[in-house]
Amino acid sequence: MSTPTVNTTASTAVQSTRSKRQWVALAVLMLPVLLISIDNTVLNFALPAISEALQPTGTQLLWMIDIYPLMLAGLLVSMGSLGDRIGRRKLLLIGSAGFGIVSVAAAFAPSIEWLIAARAMLGFFGAMLMPSTLSLLRSVFTDRDQRRLAVAIWASGFAAGSALGPIVGGMLLENFSWGSVFLLAVPLLVPLMILVPILVPESRDPHPGKIDVPSILLSLVTMLPIVFGIKHIAESGFDVLGVVVILIGVTAGVLFVRRQYRLETPMLDPELFRRGAFSGAVLINLLSVVALVGGLFFVSQHLQLVLGLSPMTAGFVLVPGLVIMIIAGLAVVPVAKRVRPSRLVPAALLISAGGYAAIALSGGHISALGIAITFSALGLGIGAAETVSNELILTNVPADKAGAASAVSETAYELGAVLGTAILGTILTASYRAAVELPQGLSDVQQAAAGETLGGAVAVAAQLPADAAAALLDSARLAFDSGVGLAAxxxxxxxxxxxxxxxxxxxxxx
Incomplete structure (x- = not known):
């Protein structure tokens, strides 16, 4: 007579153990999410140190930042398809191992060319991480309510990582060299490599489409020339080279779309973009990330190189804005049930535009407190708007297209990160070059370094007599801030x- 009770107790114990394993698995799968989101913000705080140590040109500095999200954006969809084919857990482990090894190589890069190449490889392996983690959550959590909560927590990891980035970056850069921001990957990925095979079951599509190599190549050939053309035109003005490379990218993009229509199982379904709410939400995310990442590019340098704050202090200045972004993303959920997206999203973005406009009206001459306030306004609006737009991206496509829709959303984020530094960063660099006045007596090498970037000017100033150093720094900081006003x-x-x-x-x- 006691058998049913024993069986029930045993079943409950099994379910409890399984539930604990699921949530531990979620914690493990959060590690690469935190890593990539921390990496997106922490590198901005290492720019001054990298500029002084490796003395890159302005263009090299931008490519060092851009090449990582560019590779990531170009390969996200194709890596998602590869994971469907060979196994998502296997792809996650390959990506983690590669990312960790290349991170060590980047940390000890002897030249800017080495560092750019390492960043490209980090983008290649990073593209294996993000689609795999989200897909594996769907196999780990079979209960719909649990899965919804798990995906929400997974998504919050991006904002949490962005908030942690400035703090972690500041602590590392105050105590170690710039290479420490890359070594951060190792302690996060080692537990993942050990625990994922134990806690996470393998998952793959039982009927995957074929991997289409021409589509992968066309996606890369679409973005690389367009970004290069934007950089070149912003720096040198409209000329034949800039126009030709952009036309090459646009042509490759057209060929990519035409090929997707012909494929039985397209890498990216163009029909998704016929839905106005879907395509509109993707564009909103893209432009918001361009503005946010571009702002981080110049604000982090202004705090350290113009206002003279330490990396850690500069990080704390930006933390309120990033925390407000997280809070706004959560707080807007009940509001979105009552207010139409066509009203809520523009209203939120107007708050962000107000923060940006305040920086622009200051002409770049803004205090740390002013940056904290304006960046909080920027984060408030973008955090609220992106929560609504992300929900629209998933709900405005058929259920069987949800995976493709997620890949499009992630690609928009990464492309936005590329264009943020490509557009605003290039405008800032070009404005700096045009406005900076170099003192007499500099060598050719010193002139090249000080005339390219503010970080280079700070490094050169350390080699000069006090009067010449003060004159160079004053000119360089004024030139940089004038560019900040234009970029804002x-x-x-x-x-x-x-x-x-x-x-x-x-x-x-x-």
Whole structure:
């Protein structure tokens, strides 16, 4: 008579053990999410140290930042397809091992060329991490309610990592060399390599489509020339080279779309973009990330190289804005049930545009407190708007297209990170070069370094007599801040454009 009770007790114990394993597995799968989101913000705080140590040109510095999200964006969809074919857990482990090894190589890079190549490889292996983690969550959590909570926690890891980035970066850079920001990957990935085979079951698509190599190549050939062309035109003005390379990228993009229509199982389904709310939400995310990442690029340098703050102190200045971004993303959920997206998203983005406009109106001459306040406004609006737009991306496609929709959303984020530094960073660099006045008596090498970047000017100033150093720093800081004012106006325009897109494309969205 006691058998049913024993069986029930045993079943409950098994379910409890399984539930604990699921949540531990979630914690392990959060590690690469935290790593990549921390990496996106921590590198901005290492830019001054990298500039002084390796003395890159302005263009090299931008490519060192851009090549990672560029490779990531170009390969996310194709790596998701590869994971469906060979196994998502296997792809995650391959990506983790490669990312850790290349991170060590990047930490001890002897030249800027080495570091750019290492960043490209980090993008290659990083593209294996993100699609795999989200896909594996769907296999770990079979209960729908648990899965919904797990995916929400997974998504919050991006914002949490962005908030931790400045703090972790500041602590590392105050105590160690710039290479320490790359070594951060090792203690995060080693537990993953050990625990994933134990806790996470293998998962693959039982009927995967074929891996289409031409589509992968076309996606890369689309983005690389376009980003290069934007950089070149911002730096040198419109010329034949800039126009030709952009046309090459656009042509490859057209060929990519035409090929997707012909494939039985396309790498990216173009039909998704016929839905106004879907394409509008993707564009809103893209422009918001361009503005956010571009702002981080110049604000982090202003705090350290103009205001003279330590990396850790500069990190704390930005933390309130990143924390507010997390809070806004959660707090907007009940509001979104009552307010139409076509009203809520533009209203949120207008707050962000106001923060950007305040920086622009200051002409770049802004205090640390002013940056903390304006960056908080930027984070408040973007955090709220992106929560709504991400939900629209998933709900405005058929259920069987949810995976493809997620890949498109992640690609928009990474492409936005590329364009953020490509557009705003290049404008800032070009403005700095045009405005900086170098003192007499500098060698050719010193002139090249000080004339390219503010970090280079700080390094050269350390080699000069006091009067000459003071004159160089004053000129370089004024030149940099004038570029910040111009870049901030561009950022304001981008956020306003996203608000207009939300107003027009989300009219029928619920």
């Amino acid at each position: 106006w561009i950022g304001t325009a981008l956020v306003l454009a996203a608000a207009v897109i939300g107003l027009t494309t989300l009219r029928n969205a619920r």
